[in-house]
Amino acid sequence: MGDGSSFTPRIGSIKTLLGIVAGAGASYGIYKLINGGSLRRYKKRGGNEGSSRPDSLLAKVSGLDLMCPRSERTDDTLGDIIHQSAGNLEPQHLNMLLTCLQTSNSTPDKCRLLLTLGNAAAFTVNQNVIRECEGIPIIGGFLSDPAPEVKVQTLNALNNLCMNIQNQEQLTVYVPQVLELIEMSAVNSDLQLGALRLLTNLSVTDKHQHLLKGSVTLLLSLLVVQTLKVLVNLSSNPDMMDDIVQAQAPASVMLLFDMQTSSAVLLRLLTFTGNLKAWRPSAQVAEELRRKHDCLFRVMLDESSELHSRLVQLMSHSDKEIQAQVARILT
Numbered sequence: 001m002g003d004g005s006s007f008t009p010r011i012g013s014i015k016t017l018l019g020i021v022a023g024a025g026a027s028y029g030i031y032k033l034i035n036g037g038s039l040r041r042y043k044k045r046g047g048n049e050g051s052s053r054p055d056s057l058l059a060k061v062s063g064l065d066l067m068c069p070r071s072e073r074t075d076d077t078l079g080d081i082i083h084q085s086a087g088n089l090e091p092q093h094l095n096m097l098l099t100c101l102q103t104s105n106s107t108p109d110k111c112r113l114l115l116t117l118g119n120a121a122a123f124t125v126n127q128n129v130i131r132e133c134e135g136i137p138i139i140g141g142f143l144s145d146p147a148p149e150v151k152v153q154t155l156n157a158l159n160n161l162c163m164n165i166q167n168q169e170q171l172t173v174y175v176p177q178v179l180e181l182i183e184m185s186a187v188n189s190d191l192q193l194g195a196l197r198l199l200t201n202l203s204v205t206d207k208h209q210h211l212l213k214g215s216v217t218l219l220l221s222l223l224v225v226q227t228l229k230v231l232v233n234l235s236s237n238p239d240m241m242d243d244i245v246q247a248q249a250p251a252s253v254m255l256l257f258d259m260q261t262s263s264a265v266l267l268r269l270l271t272f273t274g275n276l277k278a279w280r281p282s283a284q285v286a287e288e289l290r291r292k293h294d295c296l297f298r299v300m301l302d303e304s305s306e307l308h309s310r311l312v313q314l315m316s317h318s319d320k321e322i323q324a325q326v327a328r329i330l331t
Contacts, residue, residue: 089120091129098135107147114142114150118157127164136161136170143177148191151181155194162201168208175202175211179218188224196226203233209240216247220296223256228268235275245279245289249296257310263319270325276301277329 094117101113117139120126130136139161142154158174161167178195185192199215202208212219212234219227234240256269276296281289289297300307314326 089126091133094120094126094129094135095133098130098133098138101142102138107145107150110142110145110147110150111153114139114153114157118153118160121157121160124164127161127167130161131164131167131170136167140171140174143174143181152190152194155181155191155198159194159197159201162198168202171198171202172208172211175199175208179212179215182222183218187222193224193226196224196230200226200229200233203230206237206239209234209237213240213243216244216296217249220247220249220253223253223265223269225264225268228265228272231272232268232275235272238279241276241279245276245281245295245297245301246292247296248294249299251294251299253299254306254310257307257314259314259317263322266314266317266319266322267325270322270329273300273307274325274329 097113097117101110101117104110104113117130117135121130130139136158139154139157142150143158145151145154155178158171162171178198181195182192182199185195199212203212212230216231216234219231231244235244256265261269279301281297286297286302289295290302292298299305308330311326311330315323315330317323317326
């Protein structure tokens with residue numbers, strides 16, 4: 001079945017393409033992606049190079065209608081598609097997947113298409129191709145899909161696309177929507193963690209951190225590992241510190257400085273705390289902050305905070321890295 005001889009022009013349903021998608025996703029670890037680089041270069045070659053190879057994905061789907069019409073579908077076709085490497089994913093294949101994604105009304109189909117696009121977007125060359133095919137707004141549009149599993153796959157794809165500086169410029173438009181997903185999703189759910197990972201990637205450099213100024217209180221209310229990664233990124237930027245220390249913080253944050261807190265959470269929390277402690281406000285600014293009830297400055301940095309006593313207790317923690325972080329803060 002590896003020679004593609006069983007594929008005929010009669011195959012015209014999105015299910016068939018999605019069988020190939022599943023194979024592409026399964027063989028993700030052994031992709032040897034395109035040498036050409038972009039859809040534009042493909043077009044300059046005349047568009048025939050990919051189809052001339054019998055083992056290419058295009059050869060296997062050459063009988064498909066690119067608009068992926070909804071026609072009679074059977075689950076049997078999925079079993080007829082090979083699950084070995086389907087050849088290199090070239091620009092025209094990614095463009096075809098994006099086209100089918102736009103026309104699909106099936107939640108499982110959307111998830112499979114987004115999964116394959118997300119896997120492809122783990123490679124720089126495909127990150128560029130998807131952007132050039134105007135694929136980012138196509139994929140990002142599925143953040144509004146009613147199915148949570150589609151949103152999760154959308155976020156995973158956007159996260160891989162975000163590992164590209166040029167793509168980040170287009171992805172910033174989704175920050176308000178991502179923050180809403182974080183707020184409305186169950187704590188530590190796949191949906192919330194996927195949204196937080198996207199904010200983490202967007203906040204690695206200080207270029208887009210200003211977009212999160214109004215979200216510090218939300219992030220402090222969660223304080224899970226992925227949230228703390230975002231806060232660590234933001235607190236590494238001195239220009240963000242005024243907004244961070246004024247944010248409302250739950251008094252319960254102090255309860256996390258405890259031996260029973262997981263080491264992963266505690267390490268991130270201590271890194272965040274170390275960044276805060278390195279900030280030195282003037283006497284006038286400190287006095288103004290003391291008037292703000294429950295702000296982060298009063299809860300964690302003011303002389304009245306119980307942080308110091310809790311840090312001293314953590315000096316006897318069994319984790320040497322935690323001990324080192326505590327010592328760094330106390331010195």
